[in-house]
Amino acid sequence: METTPDGGLRAAEDRARELEERIAAEPGAFRILTGDRPTGPLHLGHYFGTLANRVRLQRAGVELFVLVADYQVLTDRDVAERLDEHVEGLVADYLAAGIDPSTATIFRHSAVPALNQLMLPFLSLVSIAELNRNPTVKDEIASSRQASVSGLMFTYPVHQAADILFCKANLVPVGKDQLPHQEITRTIARRFNERYAPVFPVPDALLSAAPSLLGTDGQKMSKSRGNAIALSAGPDETARLIRRAVTDDDRHITYAPDTRPQVSTLVRIAALCQDRDPHAVAAEIADGGAAALKKVVTDSVNEFLRPIRARRAELTADRTHLRRVLAEGEKRANAIADRTLEEVRAAMAS
Numbered sequence: 001m002e003t004t005p006d007g008g009l010r011a012a013e014d015r016a017r018e019l020e021e022r023i024a025a026e027p028g029a030f031r032i033l034t035g036d037r038p039t040g041p042l043h044l045g046h047y048f049g050t051l052a053n054r055v056r057l058q059r060a061g062v063e064l065f066v067l068v069a070d071y072q073v074l075t076d077r078d079v080a081e082r083l084d085e086h087v088e089g090l091v092a093d094y095l096a097a098g099i100d101p102s103t104a105t106i107f108r109h110s111a112v113p114a115l116n117q118l119m120l121p122f123l124s125l126v127s128i129a130e131l132n133r134n135p136t137v138k139d140e141i142a143s144s145r146q147a148s149v150s151g152l153m154f155t156y157p158v159h160q161a162a163d164i165l166f167c168k169a170n171l172v173p174v175g176k177d178q179l180p181h182q183e184i185t186r187t188i189a190r191r192f193n194e195r196y197a198p199v200f201p202v203p204d205a206l207l208s209a210a211p212s213l214l215g216t217d218g219q220k221m222s223k224s225r226g227n228a229i230a231l232s233a234g235p236d237e238t239a240r241l242i243r244r245a246v247t248d249d250d251r252h253i254t255y256a257p258d259t260r261p262q263v264s265t266l267v268r269i270a271a272l273c274q275d276r277d278p279h280a281v282a283a284e285i286a287d288g289g290a291a292a293l294k295k296v297v298t299d300s301v302n303e304f305l306r307p308i309r310a311r312r313a314e315l316t317a318d319r320t321h322l323r324r325v326l327a328e329g330e331k332r333a334n335a336i337a338d339r340t341l342e343e344v345r346a347a348m349a350s
Helices: 005-025 044-060 071-075 083-097 113-117 119-123 128-133 135-142 156-165 176-195 235-243 261-274 278-316 319-349
Strands: 031-036 063-068 105-108 171-174 204-207
Touching: 005 044, 005 176, 005 204, 031 044, 031 156, 044 063, 044 083, 044 171, 063 083, 063 319, 071 156, 083 105, 083 278, 083 319, 105 319, 113 119, 113 156, 113 319, 119 156, 119 176, 128 176, 156 176, 171 176, 176 204, 235 278, 261 278, 278 319
Parallel strands: 031 063, 031 171, 063 105, 171 204
Antiparallel strands: none
């Protein structure tokens, strides 16, 4: 068996293809846990990277749990500012993008105490050396805004394991950079089952083939960098952000991600919004230069987001509905978490 990083990635890609076949054949056999930190509005990178896939899987018949990870806001910042506003905005983004709250369970970390109580026994199942070796944690620590690293940051993969295992999710959509996190969850599930009793499934990582979009400044698209086009942004704001986007000096527009990453990101955004091949989009713009490219991108994004923005505006005008969606999801999540915690206690006491 290959043990190199490339070998592990190839294995995850092969496994993802197998899982997609099983999902198509028997979607009801899967329960997914996914989610986001409420640190600001979701953007196009989130939509094409995760939201569209969640909606696809839910519509296929997979049971969906969506975590609003409010406690995890504190992993890389000292305070959680405007938290209630960001939580409601996140729920509005989910529903506007197409997640159906009548079958999805949408809930906050802080509202499910039994979930967080799983952290203690789970921490006993991993070593400090294993947490130290986790490359995703190393990257997050390196890019942390804090002067020092908190215990929450260090134990984040274990907290994530509790998120996934409390509801006995057996499938977790991830990008390739999140595979080490997911492996810690699988390790914790296996060790608990072996040491105490078979309580937890060992969840599979469903590797996403979704694109990773650069922001308008050519860096990774991020809420904190101000280089992202929010789902809630209006047409004028969208146009302003795209006008500021970084390109290059070559007037002939091509799609070449390796050699022209900034131009290619803009082409790909337009192509995703139009549901077309990016090479075809670039060929149509041809010698039009950056101005023509940015107009195509602006028009494509505004047209694509028009129904999502309209739906989001309706949702944010009815905060009572957003709070009701959370309350109903949290009721379901608490019932499941309480049962799981009782199973854990019984297994550890026997």
